[in-house]
Every structure is written in C-alpha cells, then in structure tokens.
Amino acid sequence: MPFHGFSAINLLGILFVHHGVYLSEELMNHERIHSAQQREMLFVFFYLAYFIEWLIRLPLRGNAYRRISFEQEAYSNQRNLNYLKQRRLYAWRHYLVSRPSHHKHKTF
Numbered sequence: 001m002p003f004h005g006f007s008a009i010n011l012l013g014i015l016f017v018h019h020g021v022y023l024s025e026e027l028m029n030h031e032r033i034h035s036a037q038q039r040e041m042l043f044v045f046f047y048l049a050y051f052i053e054w055l056i057r058l059p060l061r062g063n064a065y066r067r068i069s070f071e072q073e074a075y076s077n078q079r080n081l082n083y084l085k086q087r088r089l090y091a092w093r094h095y096l097v098s099r100p101s102h103h104k105h106k107t108f
C-alpha cells in the first residue's frame with residue numbers, strides 16, 4: 001500500500017485496503033460512491049478532475065482532500081446505505097461550490 005494515511009483507495013473500481021482496516025458498510029458505501037463517480041466520468045476524466053480539483057483547493061482554506069467534490073459527496077452520504085439507489089448522475093457537482101455556513105464541516 002503506497003498511499004500513506006489512507007485506509008483504502010479505489011483504483012478503477014478495485015479497492016485496495018490497508019492491512020488491518022475493517023471494511024465497514026460505511027467505508028464500502030463510500031468506495032461504491034467513488035465507483036459510481038468513476039463510471040459516469042469514464043474513469044480517466046474522474047482521475048483528471050479529482051487531481052485538478054485537489055490542486056486548486058491545495059492553497060485554499062481547509063483540507064484540500066476532504067473538500068474535493070467527489071470526497072464531499074462520498075463523506076456526506078456514506079452513512080446512507082440507500083444513497084446509491086436514489087443518486088442522480090453527476091451528483092458530486094452540487095459539492096463543487098463551497099457549502100453555505102449552516103452546513104457544518106470539520107476543519108483540520
């Protein structure tokens with residue numbers, strides 16, 4: 001596992017998990033949301049957009065990784081195990097613009 005600090009990473013729909021990490025339903029749901037994002041972005045555009053958004057957010061306030069729209073969608077909905085049944089295509093786009101202040105985010 002070359003990705004330090006991550007418990008799991010989803011590459012082309014294949015989940016790589018750090019040794020000893022418990023695959024909870026929540027974590028699986030998080031990764032399944034990423035799989036849906038990757039499919040609708042034809043994989044290559046997902047990784048491009050993910051990387052570009054991370055680069056743009058890097059100098060901005062907050063944790064760049066956590067603020068990537070793909071991650072915000074996954075973190076916000078991972079506890080809803082029915083989320084993928086009702087999810088609209090490209091739902092991550094609603095997270096591109098920073099949430100209004102009533103939406104509480106953990107700041108690191």
Ligand SMILES: [Zn+2]
Pocket residue numbers: 030034070071074
């Ligand atoms: Zn994620």
